[in-house]
Amino acid sequence: MTINKLSFTILLASGLLFSGCNKVLDLKPTDKIPAEALFGDPEGVKLYMANLYYQLPIEDFTYFRNGFNWNSGDPNNGGFAPAMATDEAVHTEFGDFVGDGDFNCWESSYKLIRDVNLLIDAIPTLAIREDEKAALVGESAFIKAYAYFALAKRYGGVSIIKGSQKYTGDAESLKVPRSTEKETWDYVLELCDQAIANLGDGVSRRASKWTAYALKSRAALHAASLAKFGARAPMSGAAVNAKLIGMEAGAATAYYEACKSASLALINAGKFELFMPNPANPAAAAENYRQLFQDPANKEVIFAKGYTLPGAFLGHNYDIWYQPAQVANGWPHPGRMNPTLDLVDSYESYDNPGHSSPVVTSTDGNITDYNGYKASRTYIQFDTPNDIFKNKDARLWGTAILPSTLWKSIPIIIQAGYVKPDGSAVIRTNDHIDIGGTTYYTYGAASTSQYSGFDTYGGNNTRTGFSFKKFMNQNAPIVPGWNQSTTDFIDFRLAEIMLNYAEAVVESGTGDAALAAKVMNDIRKRAAHTTDIPLTSDNVQRERKVELAFENKRFWDLIRRREYHTEFNNRMLHSLLPLRDLRALPATKYIFVRVDVPNTNTKTFQPKSYYRPIPGIGSNGLIQNPQY
Amino acid sequence: MNKLKYIFFATALALGMTSCEKDNYDGPTAGLSGRFVDVKTKELIEQDIILGTTIEIIEHGYASRTPQALIVKTDGTYANTMLFANTYTVTPVRGNFLPVDSQVVDIKGQTTLDFSVTPYxxxxxxxxxxxxxxxxxxxxxxxxxxxxxxxxxxxxxxxxxxxxxxxxxxxxxxxxxxxxxxxxxxxxxxxxxxxxxxxxxxxxxxxxxxxxxxxxxxxxxxxxxxxxx
Missing domain, CATH: 2.60.40.2060 (Immunoglobulin-like)
Structure with a gap:
């Protein structure tokens, strides 16, 4: 390089540097809309609002342990659902449980909160009517409350960002320390009240007074339970000392009171009612219950997340992952939601109201022997593979596909093996036996396309003895591709609010006990129960477990009541093996064996998991939750 | 062009080889080990290997107060032989014995620290x-x-x-x-x-x-x- 060339380069560089202030570089980006233009137009606000709703941390069909809206172009999560981290279900193959990195929402929540705060800043400047402004204020408060609720139930006390922050060159000034857990819950309820005061009382797909009451009912019950049951899992450390996690037991009273009043507002609103409250018989009740979720356009729904179009970020994947193998329609990975025997046991039987009714398989009545089939034991013989569930709560029939029941007009075959005439058994081993010119197969049929249970082929067959029905679309064949399901998800429905009320009354010991018992029994009547049961803590919890199964409520019930670490201490979940009993030939008979879920390990919930780890403490300077 | 390629390659190689030099700190050379002993019987206090007693240590001289955890073995002994020599605050927590106070320990070389405690x-x-x-x-x-x-x-x-x-x-x-x-x-x-x-x-x-x-x-x-x- 000659000197000349070098000086030319320097000249050129300095020319560029010094001319940087020229207007030619002050171009407005053409791929972004400036705030004034967006918020200056009411239509722009609507668009912005749609984006905020999309970000709401709703634990719906696209909620997964890695986050929300898990329906991108390739949402392959192996068909794992949050229910599989509870006692509701297991996956056909995975044994995953609650890990440190699971079920977090820190960054997505604060992103949403910032987006809402920007809108709140803009509301006073909008050229719209005052009532429209009030509605936007209320809607913003609702969305913000939803985000802080998601944070509080995972992290305890968090940084409360009340208004939008502006960066002025000093990063330190943007850091907001964590509030106490109590302050955070109080803030959630305060935002709910703001929403209630500003929102209208229509019922639509957007936030209303009623959705705000519903959120308040759920959040207040959560907070009250933490205060009441926190002592079941004591913790220590810096976060505890600063009250960033944990609340005094005395705080429970006010939270239960808040839950009761918010729930009552909804129960007495005259706008919501249970779907099909008086079924003719259990079979009708089971079908009603199924319909409630397949098409949530009914008056029980307070708030739903709608799905309209298939496609990336539009549809979801419940149908491809969870419908039984026989109806896979070319999709290679069906059948992954396996409801457990533990859940099935919880449902009442019509002849023993008010009690869980575990499935009894043998004449000795022993329901705790999980050691497998024994020829010496006398098993009760049944005429069909589902007779054993005949008297069980209709909601079991509406939630799970039971062996040899019809789905899309096909009998779903779930069989684990057979007992030979000599009393020896073939279980979960691909085999067949010829007797009197008829061939009997382990899995109830000859080929993998003809059954849906126990064969490990493809990980497509249930290993608990139950397949999945709730939320499944019965009306259309499976479309074998990503994000093709458009069934809506009910976030809040009246039955949950009624059970919130019942729980708040029974746990606080105050309130209208007669009404609480009535609403709980109304829900049972809808499931074809005819005998009322008394309002007790156990009855309310069983009712929640069966009525709200798979709605991603069980996880939080175990968390907020601090029951996870005792329910899951080396917990083995269980399966029910239906076996064809060939000793009974020529009669057709089946027996059942209670066993540990095959190929699985025990699960233990670590008490530290009651709070999730806060990310980025190295830079945000926040106090970490204990033991992370 | 070929020459340019060589020059570029040589430069990249030289940059690649040298850039690691400056942050090559020495590895940890110190360690902390010891035993939990019953103050009365002088026997080791048996523990759980998972969810058992842990010892929290906080290294002095940094803004972060996030503790590191040492896991105590089932027989009641513990050892971490890969610590940086420094002053630490050492606190056994969540144990099966009456709580003991934090102590400040100078960890230099392989340091031994026994805890004499009263089991619950x-x-x-x-x-x-x-x-x-x-x-x-x-x-x-x-x-x-x-x-x-x-x-x-x-x-x-x-x-x-x-x-x-x-x-x-x-x-x-x-x-x-x-x-x-x-x-x-x-x-x-x-x-x-x-x-x-x-x-x-x-x-x-x-x-x-x-x-x-x-x-x-x-x-x-x-x-x-x-x-x-």
Missing amino acids: IRVQDVSIVKSGTKVVATFKLEQNVINNVKKIGLYAHSDARVGEPMRLVASEINLNAPSDPTHVYTLEIDLAANSNTLKPGNKYYFRVGALIDAGEAKPNYRPAVRLDI
């Missing part, structure tokens, strides 16, 4: 034998605090580090009462009823434990015994 419960006169189709454990309890004894348990596992959190089979009794120092407690595991998990003809480890009713307390144990079933 001394499990004594332990006998674990196979009797017919059962494994029967008998033992006495001597508690050193007035709290209730929450539960006692007999735990079985194929691994020697068996304990309350790590077991294939457990036989537990919820006492929720103060223990009687003269009473002989008995726990049984029915081998026939657990034949699916404790397979006949194999050897398994059995260990008894007792848990005090105190926040975050861990069970107290005696060493596991191995039985042929």
